[in-house]
Amino acid sequence: MNIEAALAAADAGLDKSLDRLFEICRIPSISTDPSYSPDCRKAADWVVKELKALGFQAEARKTPGQPMVVAHYTPKNAKPNAPRALFYGHYDVQPVDPLNLWNTKPFEPARIKGADGVERLYGRGTADDKGQFMTFVEAARAWIRTHGELPARATFLIEGEEESGSPSLIPFLKANKKELSCDIAFVCDTNMWNEKTPAITTRLRGLVHEEITITGPSIDLHSGMYGGPATNPIKVLARLIANMHDKNGKVTIPGFYVGVPNLSQATRKQWQALKFSEEKFMGGVGLKTPAGEKGKSVLEQIWARPTAEVNGIWGGYTAAGQKTVIPSQAHAKLTFRLVGKQDPEKVLKAFQTWAKKQMPKDAKITFSGHGGGAPASVIPENNVYIKKSAAALKQEWKRDTALLGGGGSIPIVRSFKDILGMDSVLVGFGLNDDAIHSPNEKYNLSSFHGGIRSWVRIMAALAE
Amino acid sequence: LPDSKHLTNREQILSHIDTNLDASLRRLFAFLRIPSVGTDPKHKANCRKAAEWLVNDLKSMGMEANTHETTGQPVVIAKYQPGRVSRHTPHILFYGHYDVQPSEPHKLWKTPPYAPQIRQGPSGRDAIYARGAADDKGQLMTFLEASRAWLKTRKSLPFRLTVLIEGDEEGDTSHLDRFIAANRKLLKSDIAFICDTNLWDAKTPSITTMLRGCISEEVFIHGPRIDLHSGYYGGPAVNPIKSLSRIIAALHDKNGRVTIPGFYDGVKPLSAADRKWLKNVPFNEKAYMRAAGLKHAAGEKGFSILEQNWMRPTCEVNGINGGYTQPGAKTVLPAEASAKFTFRLVEGQDPAAIKRNFHQFVRANLAPDCKASFDSKPETSIGIRVASESPWIEIAKEVLRDEWSKTPVIAGDGASIPVVQSFKTYLGIDSLLVGFGLDDDAVHSPNEKYDVRSFHKGTRTWARMFAAIAERNSK
Numbered sequence: 001m002n003i004e005a006a007l008a009a010a011d012a013g014l015d016k017s018l019d020r021l022f023e024i025c026r027i028p029s030i031s032t033d034p035s036y037s038p039d040c041r042k043a044a045d046w047v048v049k050e051l052k053a054l055g056f057q058a059e060a061r062k063t064p065g066q067p068m069v070v071a072h073y074t075p076k077n078a079k080p081n082a083p084r085a086l087f088y089g090h091y092d093v094q095p096v097d098p099l100n101l102w103n104t105k106p107f108e109p110a111r112i113k114g115a116d117g118v119e120r121l122y123g124r125g126t127a128d129d130k131g132q133f134m135t136f137v138e139a140a141r142a143w144i145r146t147h148g149e150l151p152a153r154a155t156f157l158i159e160g161e162e163e164s165g166s167p168s169l170i171p172f173l174k175a176n177k178k179e180l181s182c183d184i185a186f187v188c189d190t191n192m193w194n195e196k197t198p199a200i201t202t203r204l205r206g207l208v209h210e211e212i213t214i215t216g217p218s219i220d221l222h223s224g225m226y227g228g229p230a231t232n233p234i235k236v237l238a239r240l241i242a243n244m245h246d247k248n249g250k251v252t253i254p255g256f257y258v259g260v261p262n263l264s265q266a267t268r269k270q271w272q273a274l275k276f277s278e279e280k281f282m283g284g285v286g287l288k289t290p291a292g293e294k295g296k297s298v299l300e301q302i303w304a305r306p307t308a309e310v311n312g313i314w315g316g317y318t319a320a321g322q323k324t325v326i327p328s329q330a331h332a333k334l335t336f337r338l339v340g341k342q343d344p345e346k347v348l349k350a351f352q353t354w355a356k357k358q359m360p361k362d363a364k365i366t367f368s369g370h371g372g373g374a375p376a377s378v379i380p381e382n383n384v385y386i387k388k389s390a391a392a393l394k395q396e397w398k399r400d401t402a403l404l405g406g407g408g409s410i411p412i413v414r415s416f417k418d419i420l421g422m423d424s425v426l427v428g429f430g431l432n433d434d435a436i437h438s439p440n441e442k443y444n445l446s447s448f449h450g451g452i453r454s455w456v457r458i459m460a461a462l463a464e
Numbered sequence: 465l466p467d468s469k470h471l472t473n474r475e476q477i478l479s480h481i482d483t484n485l486d487a488s489l490r491r492l493f494a495f496l497r498i499p500s501v502g503t504d505p506k507h508k509a510n511c512r513k514a515a516e517w518l519v520n521d522l523k524s525m526g527m528e529a530n531t532h533e534t535t536g537q538p539v540v541i542a543k544y545q546p547g548r549v550s551r552h553t554p555h556i557l558f559y560g561h562y563d564v565q566p567s568e569p570h571k572l573w574k575t576p577p578y579a580p581q582i583r584q585g586p587s588g589r590d591a592i593y594a595r596g597a598a599d600d601k602g603q604l605m606t607f608l609e610a611s612r613a614w615l616k617t618r619k620s621l622p623f624r625l626t627v628l629i630e631g632d633e634e635g636d637t638s639h640l641d642r643f644i645a646a647n648r649k650l651l652k653s654d655i656a657f658i659c660d661t662n663l664w665d666a667k668t669p670s671i672t673t674m675l676r677g678c679i680s681e682e683v684f685i686h687g688p689r690i691d692l693h694s695g696y697y698g699g700p701a702v703n704p705i706k707s708l709s710r711i712i713a714a715l716h717d718k719n720g721r722v723t724i725p726g727f728y729d730g731v732k733p734l735s736a737a738d739r740k741w742l743k744n745v746p747f748n749e750k751a752y753m754r755a756a757g758l759k760h761a762a763g764e765k766g767f768s769i770l771e772q773n774w775m776r777p778t779c780e781v782n783g784i785n786g787g788y789t790q791p792g793a794k795t796v797l798p799a800e801a802s803a804k805f806t807f808r809l810v811e812g813q814d815p816a817a818i819k820r821n822f823h824q825f826v827r828a829n830l831a832p833d834c835k836a837s838f839d840s841k842p843e844t845s846i847g848i849r850v851a852s853e854s855p856w857i858e859i860a861k862e863v864l865r866d867e868w869s870k871t872p873v874i875a876g877d878g879a880s881i882p883v884v885q886s887f888k889t890y891l892g893i894d895s896l897l898v899g900f901g902l903d904d905d906a907v908h909s910p911n912e913k914y915d916v917r918s919f920h921k922g923t924r925t926w927a928r929m930f931a932a933i934a935e936r937n938s939k
Contacts, residue, residue, distance in 0.1 A: 219906065220908065222907055226756055229769045229772050229773065232781060238712035245706070285697065291700060291701060291703070292700045307694075310787065312787035312796075324782060324908065328757075331789075333789075333794075337695065362758045362760045409695065
């Protein structure tokens with residue numbers, strides 16, 4: 001196995017790789033708009049054709065929505081127990097409106113060198129996610145061209161509904177559980193830390209919703225006639241919310257922090273080394289002072305700490321003008337972001353028990369959240385695939401791989417874990433300024449080229 | 465015999481009222497059908513329509529009536545000059561308001577708010593259901609219907625009368641205040657009658673001598689520049705809903721006392737006489753709370769409910785709003801949250817100082833990175849007490865006793881009637897507050913009602929009042 005040969009092939013074939021990327025970027029596969037359904041099918045067929053040409057066993061599978069591309073590759077010399085990796089991406093793209101803000105045509109991809117000397121690929125989907133998934137397709141090509149086959153067993157899953165909430169994905173995974181269950185999944189839909197520093201996202205916070213209603217008087221009351229003696233549910237709700245955190249920003253609900261791990265020294269040091277600018281992050285949204293738990297950095301607050309947030313509140317008279325009412329009810333919507341081994345059901349129970357105890361006489365609380373929720377996705381940083389990928393990325397980019405958290409959740413990771421029982425390694429080469437979902441989406445040429453080379457290395461590492 | 469003559473006259477008028485009740489109700493219904501929501505700009509034309517309806521009604525009984533423009537909704541002014549007057553003939557100013565509270569939420573109304581209907585009320589008596597049935601259209605019509613009955617049967621009223629009916633009572637009351645200040649001559653009179661208060665209970669009439677003042681504030685708390693994704697920013701980003709909640713939570717201490725510095729400045733402690741008077745008021749705390757579905761008094765510790773309601777100031781939240789409030793979940797950290805507050809004030813408190821201190825309190829309690837802005841409502845009223853002994857109160861006690869067969873209760877009222885303050889300030893006159901509403905009328909709430917009995921006996925009470933005035937004139 002000669003990595004250098006595969007890398008050289010990737011370099012030599014870059015222009016051809018770009019031609020192919022541009023070819024698929026010309027297909028306006030907007031999944032959210034039904035009038036583009038034929039284009040989505042065309043994009044799926046294009047991917048199938050490319051993978052078949054490489055020797056994959058590939059087909060576009062029917063779903064109630066857009067087709068799902070599934071392709072398998074088993075090297076002739078593969079040992080029967082050699083690991084199989086699933087590579088995930090999506091061929092559908094976001095809508096392109098407003099068109100007048102685009103400097104180039106969204107479905108006529110263009111390679112443009114900026115005044116800063118950086119070459120960028122402009123067009124809808126160049127980053128999200130056509131450019132990204134084509135990095136592993138092109139890496140596979142480099143291996144097959146130089147070695148006649150892939151160094152490891154691989155399954156490619158390229159879906160067409162990611163931008164419209166993946167309605168067919170879960171039933172599809174369930175129906176094809178055996179076929180799709182691999183030893184590890186690689187999801188190529190995330191960013192690098194910056195243009196020089198590769199990154200793997202290893203933790204995503206979980207989430208559970210709740211909605212509460214506090215009832216005081218049985219009817220709305222006149223605040224002149226009952227102001228004073230009547231229990232005001234807005235006040236009760238305000239106190240509940242005020243009491244939910246102590247003065248250090250810690251959630252006061254008993255049992256809330258059960259399952260929350262301490263951040264390891266190693267991770268803390270690593271995150272410190274990222275030189276994350278809290279000022280820039282906060283300043284971007286008009287804030288200065290991190291409001292979360294005291295003593296925790298902003299990165300720790302969003303990546304490694306759970307939260308109790310109020311997303312909405314309403315009660316009493318809220319239209320224009322004034323109404324001197326003491327309302328019968330007040331409401332709030334809450335979300336809890338979860339980390340570590342926090343259990344959504346238990347967190348909800350703990351909140352409900354605590355909230356009931358906060359009720360004064362004459363106030364009643366009811367809960368109407370829809371339950372469910374998802375725990376955090378955390379891949380141990382000593383996971384063998386994380387380690388192998390991090391090392392491979394470091395070799396390519398000549399920098400330590402940043403192991404990041406993500407404050408939000410990526411549903412596919414959850415589904416892979418819950419349905420197929422496999423962890424995901426989130427490796428991507430996007431940058432924060434790629435303008436995905438916006439006009440003038442771009443992907444840096446270095447992301448595309450370095451991405452292909454990165455996968456060449458990771459694929460080799462999988463075989464070891 | 466003058467006494468028997470007056471008696472006969474009175475009985476004749478009362479019997480006229482009884483036999484013409486249906487016609488009186490028809491007029492009230494026509495009035496109730498006009499959705500004259502004073503605070504909602506989209507009902508501006510309806511407010512004018514209600515004013516014009518009143519002008520026609522007053523003209524139809526022989527009064528000279530007009531609408532007058534103000535800085536807010538038009539006011540209705542009607543004048544009546546009796547044919548024969550003496551130096552004893554008093555000049556009465558009757559006050560009411562044609563504007564009504566907003567009627568939302570509509571889905572909680574059993575019948576539409578502007579399609580009046582008579583059906584059995586909660587206590588089994590027939591009641592008129594509609595927005596404004598009690599507050600104040602039904603109430604003010606008792607006086608107008610009594611006047612109509614007098615004019616129909618006696619062809620005259622035993623007093624000079626100025627009718628003033630406004631359209632900004634539920635909104636910005638400074639409009640009427642300015643109008644009164646600018647029209648002292650037009651409104652010059654000896655006493656104001658105001659029909660906007662309640663009976664003590666279904667059987668017991670009352671005269672109100674004490675009113676709380678009221679000021680309103682809306683507070684907006686601004687946090688992040690834009691709504692944020694709670695995944696990406698949940699934790700470090702300040703949440704204005706939390707900041708607002710903490711401010712509301714901090715407004716009262718654990719004894720229910722308002723914590724705004726200076727809030728109680730000028731509030732007189734309860735005198736021994738006040739305590740004694742309040743103790744003798746037949747008031748059932750349990751029943752009062754039960755009517756609201758409550759059991760426990762939540763106000764200031766150490767004060768009875770009547771004391772809390774009539775003689776202690778309050779700070780209330782009337783509405784709160786922020787973030788995502790539609791069905792379903794949205795993981796947003798909102799950029800803004802807001803709340804509406806009212807403060808009920810008692811005699812001696814300075815509204816301007818309280819507004820100032822409240823703003824300071826909010827700013828001092830803001831979370832870092834949050835800013836506050838205020839919509840300070842211009843309408844302001846102070847707490848008021850009127851003398852509880854006067855010839856007018858004596859007459860009122862007598863006629864209320866005659867009609868209701870029970871001694872009226874001298875009462876306080878937790879709500880504000882700012883016009884009492886304007887009458888005192890600009891016209892130098894006291895107000896006599898007599899009304900026929902009930903605590904279960906659901907004024908300001910869905911399913912507002914006014915008992916048919918309140919309307920009928922209210923009209924009869926005023927007719928008796930007129931008779932007592934006539935009697936007094938001839939003495």
